[in-house]
Amino acid sequence: MSMRALMIALLLPLAGSVTAAGFNAEKFVANNCARCHDSSVYTRADRRVQSLRQLDTQVRRCDSMVGTKLFEDDINLLVDYLNQRYYHF
Ligand code: HEC
Numbered sequence: 014m015s016m017r018a019l020m021i022a023l024l025l026p027l028a029g030s031v032t033a034a035g036f037n038a039e040k041f042v043a044n045n046c047a048r049c050h051d052s053s054v055y056t057r058a059d060r061r062v063q064s065l066r067q068l069d070t071q072v073r074r075c076d077s078m079v080g081t082k083l084f085e086d087d088i089n090l091l092v093d094y095l096n097q098r099y100y101h102f
Contacts, residue, residue: 036084036086036087036090038087038090038091038093038094038095039094039098041087041091042091042094042095045079045081046075046079048079049075049078052099055095055098055099055100056099062100064102065092065096065100065102068092068095068096068100068102069088069092072088072091072092072095073088076088076091
């Protein structure tokens with residue numbers, strides 16, 4: 014792969030993650046949510062979130078702590094992602 018093609022391949026996903034359409038939940042969680050807790054809080058035996066509704070509430074609470082002011086659509090994508098990957102409600 015040429016250097017130019019490599020740069021484009023590396024930069025495109027970054028550019029996409031700032032728009033609602035190109036939102037990548039997995040990357041977002043890894044980059045923004047792992048600062049305070051890693052993914053083990055989603056799977057621990059005594060996890061607090063016990064329903065889809067609580068998951069939605071908690072994601073919003075954490076989003077406002079992070080100060081990222083996510084779009085409504087992106088919040089929903091994050092909730093879907095965490096639910097599919099960890100919670101399975
Ligand atoms: C400013 C620190 C901070 C950041 C950044 C943060 N969180 Fe949290 N989060 C917390 C705290 C504190 C808890 C409660 C942990 C506990 O109960 O032990 C928590 C708990 C959670 C839980 C519930 C875990 C359970 O017990 O079921 C979820 C889901 C969650 N966070 C999602 C997110 C997502 C998604 C992001 C990124 C948008 C994020 N968090 C970023 C502080 C943060």
